[in-house]
Ligand code: SF4
């Protein structure tokens with residue numbers, strides 16, 4: 001039976017260069033405890049990386065490991081990694097030895113206990129802020145290692161994840177969303193396809209079912225690496241959703 005007693009969580013703001021004490025490794029008594037009973041939201045870049053470690057296509061990942069949910073009041077759906085029914089609601093990728101997709105684990109798994117938020121400034125730039133989230137069961141705070149958010153971000157190889165999250169902020173923080181824009185059902189379908197099912201998006205561009213503006217762009221997508229493709233798909237979704245608002 002799952003113990004669903006809420007765990008105590010505290011949060012505090014932290015400056016980018018302010019040190020905090022934390023270390024997570026196989027020797028901690030709580031090892032992999034945080035890989036259970038969690039809502040693990042996935043970004044498009046998380047899916048791109050999971051394709052590498054699992055060897056599955058984006059379509060297979062979506063079908064087998066991802067749950068899509070949309071609250072009635074929210075403009076966009078959210079995508080969560082499936083937990084398995086083992087009595088502990090464990091992540092599909094956890095094993096006794098740790099994470100089986102460690103080198104491509106999602107941003108949320110890398111970031112903890114650090115939270116990063118971006119705020120859009122009046123000049124359109126993004127300002128980042130950090131918080132420390134401390135959960136009662138986490139023993140990592142009783143280790144000796146000290147680092148700042150900037151150092152931790154580098155150590156966890158979060159730069160690519162943050163770069164793509166910032167590109168996605170161009171959609172989520174777009175002015176028209178603030179003005180109450182709600183995408184149509186068709187736009188949500190295409191949003192999901194282009195951002196979370198990159199293999200199908202590539203096929204549809206190459207087949208001509210999705211139009212990019214030039215033959216050079218189509219050829220670039222055909223030949224591109226996944227990161228370039230995701231940059232193109234984010235730009236395409238922005239155009240799809242917001243071009244009438246420019
Ligand atoms: S992806 Fe890996 S690190 Fe993240 S919750 Fe699952 S097992 Fe844990």
Ligand code: SF4
Pocket residue numbers: 023024025028030031032033034035112137138139140141
């Ligand atoms: S609970 Fe904390 S220390 Fe334990 S495995 Fe998870 S992140 Fe690491």
